[in-house]
Amino acid sequence: MTQAELAEKIGVSSKTISKWETAKGLPDISLLQPLAGALGISVIELMNGEYIINRNVSANMLRSKFYACPICGNAIHALGNTVVSCCGITLPALEAEEADDDHAVTIENVEDEHFITVHHPMTKQHYISFVVFVTSDRAQMVKLYPEGDAQTRLQLRGRGYLYYYCNRHGLFRKKI
Numbered sequence: 068m069t070q071a072e073l074a075e076k077i078g079v080s081s082k083t084i085s086k087w088e089t090a091k092g093l094p095d096i097s098l099l100q101p102l103a104g105a106l107g108i109s110v111i112e113l114m115n116g117e118y119i120i121n122r123n124v125s126a127n128m129l130r131s132k133f134y135a136c137p138i139c140g141n142a143i144h145a146l147g148n149t150v151v152s153c154c155g156i157t158l159p160a161l162e163a164e165e166a167d168d169d170h171a172v173t174i175e176n177v178e179d180e181h182f183i184t185v186h187h188p189m190t191k192q193h194y195i196s197f198v199v200f201v202t203s204d205r206a207q208m209v210k211l212y213p214e215g216d217a218q219t220r221l222q223l224r225g226r227g228y229l230y231y232y233c234n235r236h237g238l239f240r241k242k243i
């Protein structure tokens with residue numbers, strides 16, 4: 068798209084577009100929505116300077132992404148890359164780490180379910196916020212609460228990944 072084409076779409080001069088491109092000026096806030104629309108991106112992507120492309124067209128549970136809001140505790144599960152905003156901030160996709168000694172997990176078989184215990188404090192300041200078991204076609208998410216138990220029962224069908232999120236230390240993952 069040329070400067071003139073973009074300028075015409077949002078009703079400014081091509082000189083104005085040139086100024087933005089050469090960092091001699093910034094778009095007026097009232098132009099953010101029309102500018103994002105003309106470029107075919109979201110306002111969040113425009114502000115971040117990062118274009119999110121989800122190449123995972125058919126989606127795949129095993130490529131799940133998780134997002135957690137540090138302000139309100141919201142938890143979001145997506146099947147690929149996306150732009151997530153909560154409480155006024157853009158949330159990065161959580162990077163899952165292998166379980167460490169401070170976030171160890173045990174899995175016991177109880178009839179047709181599996182009893183998951185994360186060996187971790189559950190205080191108001193430091194706790195496991197959610198547990199998710201993801202297989203190729205389904206996800207079971209369990210919300211845990213401070214001062215409760217870091218335990219839950221899950222139907223573990225097939226192979227997949229057990230994810231659990233500590234509000235201080237981030238996302239952990241164990242292959243099952």
Ligand SMILES: [Fe+2]
Nearest residue numbers: 193233235236
């Ligand atoms: Fe922790």
